Amino acid sequence: MSLLCKNIAFTYSGAENPIFADVSFHLSTPGFHSFSGPSGVGKTSLAKIIAGDITSYSGEVSTNGLQTILYSHNKERLPGWSNVDRHLNQVILPSMRSQKDELIKIFGLSDCIKSRFDQLSMGQQNRVNLIRYLLQDCEVLIMDESMSNVDESTRENIILAIKAMFPHRYFIYISHNVMEVAKFCDSILVFRTNGKASPVVMIKGCNIGKGEILSPAALDATLLEIMNAS
Template identity: 30%
Template sequence: MSIEVKSISKSYGSQKALDAVSFTISKGEIVGFLGPNGAGKSTLMKILTTYISADNGSAKVNAFDVELDQKSVQKSVGYLPEHNPLYLDLYVREYLEFNAGVYSVSKSRIEEVIELTGLSNESHKKIGQLSKGYRQRVGLATALLHDPEVLILDEPTTGLDPNQLLEIRRVIKNAGKDKTVFLSTHIMQEVEAICDRVIIIDKGKIVADRKLDNLIQEETHIIMVEFNSQVDENLLFEMPNLLSAVNTHDFVWDLTFATSEDMRATVFDFAAANNLKALQIVNKQKNLETIFREITK
């Protein structure tokens, strides 16, 4: 097992950041770690990379205990923190050479990660001259430098333009062929494009942990309906199996039903029974963003 987390808890004063969090990640998995701001994502990542200690519970990375064998954990993990710390006065190649010395890796590996992360044309520049997107690449290159078995990436695509996003997705996906990747992001399309599995945390607790395909194909579906006038939200819940009702704009609602049955006829009958007209009724494809809103609402 690449990552084992057992009943990890962490508080900052009276605020509980993590509340008895447990999960395991097998070698070769690419796992997306999702949650609202302040849910505890970065705190857990810092515990797994030995930057901070948990109050209770235990965690292992590559079978090394994060409290008892910190050096071994650090050698086997590549970590890109949310706020990427860089020496802005150093040149890209100079910075990577410095980190190569820390990890005792060969200079040939520097050239490999420069090529791998698309930094070839920027490697002669000072880091302070780079755009935010290219600074992220330098951070990712540093995380990959010592060829770690586990990559822990906290918001790895922050500040990247659409073309850079595609390139970094490719890098992370390729890395996942022989490494374990544990990444947090607020970009749902990122998770859908890269990850095999999703763990969702809310208010310090794990609220979902499933394979991505299984999570999206659950026995629920969404109908978008436009009425001819406003309708009381409470009235909508007279319809059977209705899980949630979101008024997206004007008289348009997204209705989520806890069934795989086509509920359009039910919505039509509801409108007729309440002197409403359904101007359009459309089945919507459920995506990760919708599921995330439902789970963390």
């Protein structure tokens, strides 16, 4: 199974120039991968093309055995009147309820699981929403700023837990936190600006997992590569 994008180009309706053109890359192994770059370069648009939410593009997207691709973002509406635990039990697979309890604990949501969504902070709502997606039957999950309004320590614990619990799933992690992307992602698709010849370049991330120690020198080298590629 793999994800291949070849010569993808996309233009907003009514715009004269494409937001990006000739984007090609190949993800051949499961794990955490990332789209990196400033706002407005097309990260979300490319994610929606891959998920099938945008169809007005040119080029080729080949999923090669990846049958279900889900797109999660941080602005999704949740039923404010609903009890969190009851809602999760209604929308997740019954076979994954034991994983639900584990994720609730890791995500720091144990104290609010009996609350309504409208009683939660934005960070808590985003974490619950992410659990909804993690506990679906999919091969690829795109996480578009899915953990915004969540503190850094909790985000890192969540990423490490996801990597350990779902080792055979592909994740595309979209975040403006370059340090986080460099530490935890396997491959990083950097969207380039300033008219450089290639619109994107793929960087190898540090890809640390649970219990692994990150080399400061390796992190510095990855951050420098990302900066030079931008």
